[in-house]
Amino acid sequence: MLRAVLIDDERPALRGLEHLLKDYPMIEIAGMFTNPLEAIKKIAGINPQMVFLDINMPQLQGIDAASKILDLCPDTDIIFITAHDQYAIEAFELHALDYVLKPISKDRFEKTLQRVTKKNGIIRQSLEKNLAIKCFGRFQVGWAGEEPIKWRTEKTKELFAFLLHHQGQEVSRDEILDHIWPEIEVEKAVHQLHNGIYYIRKTLEEYGIERSLAGISGNYCLRLGAVALDIWLFREHITVVKNNPQIKGFEAVAELYTGEYLEGSDWPWADLEREQLSKQHSEAILSLAKAYIEKKQFDRAEEHLLKAFKRDPYEESITELLLNIYRTTGDKNKAVRHFMEYEKVLKEELGIKPQEKIQRICSAIK
Amino acid sequence: MLTWLSENTSIKEVSVIKNPDSFLERVERERPEIMFIRLGNSDIPGLNIGRMVKAMDQDVSIVFVSSERDLALDAYEVGAYGYLLCPLDRNKFNSLINRIIA
Numbered sequence: 001m002l003r004a005v006l007i008d009d010e011r012p013a014l015r016g017l018e019h020l021l022k023d024y025p026m027i028e029i030a031g032m033f034t035n036p037l038e039a040i041k042k043i044a045g046i047n048p049q050m051v052f053l054d055i056n057m058p059q060l061q062g063i064d065a066a067s068k069i070l071d072l073c074p075d076t077d078i079i080f081i082t083a084h085d086q087y088a089i090e091a092f093e094l095h096a097l098d099y100v101l102k103p104i105s106k107d108r109f110e111k112t113l114q115r116v117t118k119k120n121g122i123i124r125q126s127l128e129k130n131l132a133i134k135c136f137g138r139f140q141v142g143w144a145g146e147e148p149i150k151w152r153t154e155k156t157k158e159l160f161a162f163l164l165h166h167q168g169q170e171v172s173r174d175e176i177l178d179h180i181w182p183e184i185e186v187e188k189a190v191h192q193l194h195n196g197i198y199y200i201r202k203t204l205e206e207y208g209i210e211r212s213l214a215g216i217s218g219n220y221c222l223r224l225g226a227v228a229l230d231i232w233l234f235r236e237h238i239t240v241v242k243n244n245p246q247i248k249g250f251e252a253v254a255e256l257y258t259g260e261y262l263e264g265s266d267w268p269w270a271d272l273e274r275e276q277l278s279k280q281h282s283e284a285i286l287s288l289a290k291a292y293i294e295k296k297q298f299d300r301a302e303e304h305l306l307k308a309f310k311r312d313p314y315e316e317s318i319t320e321l322l323l324n325i326y327r328t329t330g331d332k333n334k335a336v337r338h339f340m341e342y343e344k345v346l347k348e349e350l351g352i353k354p355q356e357k358i359q360r361i362c363s364a365i366k
Numbered sequence: 367m368l369t370w371l372s373e374n375t376s377i378k379e380v381s382v383i384k385n386p387d388s389f390l391e392r393v394e395r396e397r398p399e400i401m402f403i404r405l406g407n408s409d410i411p412g413l414n415i416g417r418m419v420k421a422m423d424q425d426v427s428i429v430f431v432s433s434e435r436d437l438a439l440d441a442y443e444v445g446a447y448g449y450l451l452c453p454l455d456r457n458k459f460n461s462l463i464n465r466i467i468a
Contacts, residue, residue, distance in 0.1 A: 088438030092449040095465060099442040
């Protein structure tokens with residue numbers, strides 16, 4: 001949040017500004033003053049990032065007000081909003097960030113706000129477009145509802161996914177080389193890496209993604225702005241349900257998990273994360289099913305368990321819970337069918353038999 | 367101005383370019399951090415170069431140098447970092463440079 005103070009001796013002008021600022025949720029109006037002297041008294045306590053300042057005021061001229069404000073808060077940016085065009089030189093001398101003539105147009109104000117947010121390193125979420133990154137299921141990066149990014153090569157895609165895997169952290173060159181180009185000689189690999197980074201930057205730029213939304217800094221650190229990254233949301237919901245195990249939260253977890261982490265890719269560096277996320281998902285589904293069972297909504301529980309069984313057929317507790325549901329509902333047919341499928345998978349894939357307790361549940365159903 | 371700049375140890379290199387086209391080419395290639403653009407009387411071309419450079423690189427700090435007061439407002443429109451009036455005042459010049467470098 002950026003704090004702004006508005007100073008103009010005319011109240012309607014203040015209200016106009018206030019209205020314009022409504023489009024910028026990252027800016028909080030921390031004070032509005034019709035008397036600049038009053039503002040100067042309070043300004044140090046507010047220590048705003050910016051002051052919108054009129055120039056022609058009876059109590060104190062805006063230029064003098066600005067220099068007093070800067071004495072008190074040297075890091076504050078001054079933005080003059082005025083009907084007078086002849087003070088721009090003085091504004092530059094005070095290093096004012098901008099000088100806007102009244103009446104202010106929306107477009108001109110947008111320019112000012114771009115300067116403000118850029119200077120303060122604020123990431124602005126585009127209102128119309130939302131950048132979605134999908135790591136569950138097939139890896140995809142793209143504007144919501146639009147054709148996703150097409151990567152130049154499979155390696156470029158892997159490199160980006162690898163940086164994303166470590167997003168927010170610096171990854172050393174050697175670490176990248178070890179994981180992405182383990183089999184080729186270092187000199188060649190370094191060259192590939194430089195090319196890869198260049199192509200990622202170019203691809204993101206051409207796709208219209210600003211660096212503040214997704215940018216790679218020098219030491220191979222991918223920084224993300226306000227993007228809809230499914231694993232972030234997933235983790236958020238996992239934390240929520242840990243503290244507050246509600247059906248709604250578990251449903252959100254189930255919905256986000258549209259497949260395994262970076263599914264279909266042959267990237268060994270993703271294996272551990274894939275396993276952990278899958279485990280978290282299975283646990284959430286079991287809790288969700290139990291919650292539905294408690295509410296006697298057996299069909300909802302069954303639906304989630306069957307889906308989970310498809311993803312992870314070896315997980316015994318899924319089958320156990322399913323069979324228990326069929327025992328409660330007395331659905332012998334479904335129980336037998338499921339048991340046979342489970343038995344078959346275990347035999348074919350792992351060469352083992354179901355645990356005795358599973359067999360017992362099944363045979364107990366009449 | 368050249369002397370003042372050369373006295374500043376943070377400035378690595380200074381180029382003087384007279385032709386606007388070669389100026390744009392050089393900027394594209396070398397991406398300087400700071401540039402000074404001299405504005406003549408009611409100078410639209412000078413302001414336009416500033417605009418084009420800004421589109422190329424948002425982060426560049428442009429300082430317009432002019433003997434006209436009237437163009438300062440346009441300089442704000444372009445997104446200039448500074449505007450210096452001729453004859454140049456050494457203190458104002460240094461304070462601006464130090465601010466850009468900081």
